[in-house]
Amino acid sequence: xxxxxxxxxxxxxxxxxxxxxxxxxxxxxxxxxxxxxxxxxxxxxxxxxxxxxxxxxxxxxxxxxxxxxxxxxxxxxxxxxxxxxxxxxxxxxxxxxxxxxxxxxxxxxxxxxxxxxxxxxxxxxxxxxxxxxxxxxxxxxxxxxxxxxxxxxxxxxxxxxxxxxxxxxxxxxxxxxxxxxxxxxxxxxxxxxxxxxxxxxxxxxxxxxxxxxxxxxxxxxxxxxxxxxxxxxxxxxxxxxxxxxxxxxxxxxxxxxxxxxxx
Ligand code: ADP
Numbered sequence: 001x002x003x004x005x006x007x008x009x010x011x012x013x014x015x016x017x018x019x020x021x022x023x024x025x026x027x028x029x030x031x032x033x034x035x036x037x038x039x040x041x042x043x044x045x046x047x048x049x050x051x052x053x054x055x056x057x058x059x060x061x062x063x064x065x066x067x068x069x070x071x072x073x074x075x076x077x078x079x080x081x082x083x084x085x086x087x088x089x090x091x092x093x094x095x096x097x098x099x100x101x102x103x104x105x106x107x108x109x110x111x112x113x114x115x116x117x118x119x120x121x122x123x124x125x126x127x128x129x130x131x132x133x134x135x136x137x138x139x140x141x142x143x144x145x146x147x148x149x150x151x152x153x154x155x156x157x158x159x160x161x162x163x164x165x166x167x168x169x170x171x172x173x174x175x176x177x178x179x180x181x182x183x184x185x186x187x188x189x190x191x192x193x194x195x196x197x198x199x200x201x202x203x204x205x206x207x208x209x210x211x212x213x214x215x216x217x218x219x220x221x222x223x224x225x226x227x228x229x230x231x232x233x234x235x236x237x238x239x240x241x242x243x244x245x246x247x248x249x250x251x252x253x254x255x256x257x258x259x260x261x262x263x
Contacts, residue, residue, distance in 0.1 A: 012041065012048035013181050015173045022049045025166050031119045031142040033162065036170030039216025041181075042145045045170070046100050055139060056097040058088045062107035068114035072127055084130065093118065093125045096139030104144035105155040112161050118142055119164035149213070175201060178217055186224040192233065192263075196220050199241065199262050203255065211245055219244060233263045 025032045026049075034042040043059070050057035060071065071089035075082050092099035101107070101115075117124050123136040144165065146157055173181065175197045182193040200215040223240035227233050242255045 010044055010047040010051055011184055012044050013173070013177055013184070015041070015170075015177055018045060018168050018170075019049070019052075021166065021168055023053075026053060026141055029123070029138075029141055031144070031165045033165035033167040034143065034145040034170055035148055035167055036145075037147055037149050037172075037216060038213060039218030040170040040172060041217060042170050043100070043102060046098070046143055046145075050098050053098075055141075056095070057100060058092045058097050059100045059102060060088055061102045062104055062111065064106055064108070066107040066111060068108070068110040069129075071111060072114060072125070073129070075129065089114070090125060090127065090134065093134055093136045093140050096137030098141045098143060101142070101144040103147065105146050105157050112158075115142060116161075116164070172200070172204060172215075172217060178220065181217060182220055182224045185221045186228045188224040188228045192227060193224060195263050196223055196227075196237070196241075199237065199259050202258065202262065203241070203245070209246075209251055209255075211251075213245070215241055215245065234260055237263050 022032060022045075034045065036042060046059075047057060060066070069087070071087045073085050073087040073090050076085050086094070089099055091097070101111075104111070114125070117126060118136060118140075119142060123140070125134045125136065126132075127134060172178065175194075178197045178200070179190065179193045182188055182196060183190060188196075197220065200217075200220050203209075203211075203215045219241050223236050226240060227236045231239075237259045238256055242252055242259060245255070246252060
């Protein structure tokens, strides 16, 4: 489990009405679900919004071992004593932070059970190990992300969970915006940024390749970063865009040939 606390001012380029939606959701303290493939700016968006609203952000990257204990807290042995240690969810509930459960569908089912009473009018957290119920601070807000495109045959979110959230879809930005993002993130020249975005869009449209996940903005940003810091363009595209996408040798070769023509 990774817990980050916001330090720097994040850069986020709006792609639709997501900022307005978030502000109203925050005002009404309605939980929000950010849906979309990996690397489409969901985490960056929530970092940006937390900064805009001047709220502390606590991020939990959920995985298959993430349990309600990890979120709520546990007893630890300190010297001769047993002391209670609040988990990140309890901390956020008490101090009124924004809690971001990244990839919530990956977590163990008891995590979903634990957040239910926080996602309706009760806005309270039951800490079973202490036998206490904590009322959420009025500034507390729950945000979760979810990748509906997973093809690994697991982890859907139940309708009864989904319907507790306002949901916003994230996708790859249109070329003009994605080019701007690359330039802003890496200071790469605009011509190369445009070419990288064209490569991204070309591969995204090659549905016949049957890739589980396609080129994300994150991969394009990574390619732009290593080009900007001096690695040759073609090599950068191979290692930052082609290789992360697939292990199939024929597909790798076909993608490398395609990219070589475009950069
Ligand atoms: P996700 O949480 O959806 O997996 P991230 O928020 O981590 O994706 O985005 C990956 C990277 O893509 C970011 O670090 C940033 O460089 C870039 N990025 C994607 N979308 C945007 C955007 N709209 N504005 C600014 N940067 C973006």
